[in-house]
Amino acid sequence: MITTNAYAAFNQKDPLGPFQFERRNPGPSDVHIEILYCGVCHSDLHQVRNEWNGLSIYPMVPGHEIVGKVLSVGSEVKKFKKGDLAAVGVMIDSCRTCKPCHQQMEQYCVEGMTGTYNTYERGTKTIAQGGYSADIVTDERYVYQISKKLDPAAVAPLLCAGITTYSPLRFAKVGKGTKVGVVGLGGLGHMGVKFAASFGAEVTLISTTPSKQKDAERLGAHHFLLSTDPAQMTKFDSYFDVILNTISANHDYEKYLNLLDLEGKMMVVGLPSEDPKISPFSLIKNRRTVTGSMIGGTRETQEMLDYCAEKNIVADVEVIPVQKINEAYERMVRNDVRYRFVIDLKTL
Ligand code: NAP
Ligand code: ZN
Numbered sequence: 001m002i003t004t005n006a007y008a009a010f011n012q013k014d015p016l017g018p019f020q021f022e023r024r025n026p027g028p029s030d031v032h033i034e035i036l037y038c039g040v041c042h043s044d045l046h047q048v049r050n051e052w053n054g055l056s057i058y059p060m061v062p063g064h065e066i067v068g069k070v071l072s073v074g075s076e077v078k079k080f081k082k083g084d085l086a087a088v089g090v091m092i093d094s095c096r097t098c099k100p101c102h103q104q105m106e107q108y109c110v111e112g113m114t115g116t117y118n119t120y121e122r123g124t125k126t127i128a129q130g131g132y133s134a135d136i137v138t139d140e141r142y143v144y145q146i147s148k149k150l151d152p153a154a155v156a157p158l159l160c161a162g163i164t165t166y167s168p169l170r171f172a173k174v175g176k177g178t179k180v181g182v183v184g185l186g187g188l189g190h191m192g193v194k195f196a197a198s199f200g201a202e203v204t205l206i207s208t209t210p211s212k213q214k215d216a217e218r219l220g221a222h223h224f225l226l227s228t229d230p231a232q233m234t235k236f237d238s239y240f241d242v243i244l245n246t247i248s249a250n251h252d253y254e255k256y257l258n259l260l261d262l263e264g265k266m267m268v269v270g271l272p273s274e275d276p277k278i279s280p281f282s283l284i285k286n287r288r289t290v291t292g293s294m295i296g297g298t299r300e301t302q303e304m305l306d307y308c309a310e311k312n313i314v315a316d317v318e319v320i321p322v323q324k325i326n327e328a329y330e331r332m333v334r335n336d337v338r339y340r341f342v343i344d345l346k347t348l
């Protein structure tokens, strides 16, 4: 076994603190990775604080935006060798035999994908632990190649915030001429703005925070819509083809649904604790659709990383020592993330 240092949550109330646990020895198809950077996703906070239907398992080492360097590989590993850069995202396993798995959309595995943490390693009673840690052992199918050209700290958030916005925008065929509204300028939202703009769409950032307007424009948005101003919201009534909803807190979905034009789609990726209330009258108007989207599969995640390398797209990050994680969570709750915290694991 490998003894690994980490930061963990021990229950839903107390601050995260130092923790040590055992990882499995690498098997023939495993890659053992020294973690350099790990992004801080709002999903980490939701799970640490047990905000999703009491599904949290403790002790919990969060973190699913992982970038590191390969320490060793098993005898059957083909894609990696010692010293390569490598990345792990939100998923570390799936059944590998169902239809979505065959299509490399393993996030929709009929048996349920295995998350990187807050679950058990497939077929075992071992708690899977995430990337706020020194190293990780993962089957190579769920490990990605990343370009040496990009800053590895700024690449880390692509593994969740990146793919979670890339996938629904591609699914909705966003391109030149599409009017896209991105709701919420946080980790996901800022990647959504970058991708939608790079696909050629007309992009509007829909935000509750007036001070984010300048950043939205710098990131590629053409318009800024302050959602707390009813007069501005009325101006954009029935305007958008696609709305990417990244809001992390409970909110009124109808307010944003009413911004959709004929056959417009709201792609929901944000995961607040309460279920949405949606009136059928808002849906029948303009024949609107509400769609959800979960991260992306292994094929699309690698495609997204290659696209980012080609177009020079990375996240805007604030690198923090692991000891600042509790403070980072408090700032995240106050919508004060510009635009993704990334832990430097050297500080562990
Ligand atoms: P984040 O960085 O905290 O950003 C969330 C943004 O939502 C905030 O910056 C804020 O933007 C906006 N917001 C917060 N409270 C709001 C409210 N009451 N009303 C309206 N807007 C509000 O979070 P994140 O890491 O991007 O994650 C966003 C959500 O996506 C989380 O719920 C997370 O769990 C979920 N998620 C889902 C998937 C998936 O596969 N579907 C993957 C990753 C994350 P403004 O200041 O601009 O208003
Ligand atoms: Zn995430």
Ligand code: ZN
Pocket (backbone or CB within 6 Å): 094, 095, 096, 097, 098, 099, 100, 101, 106, 108, 109, 110, 111
């Ligand atoms: Zn499957």
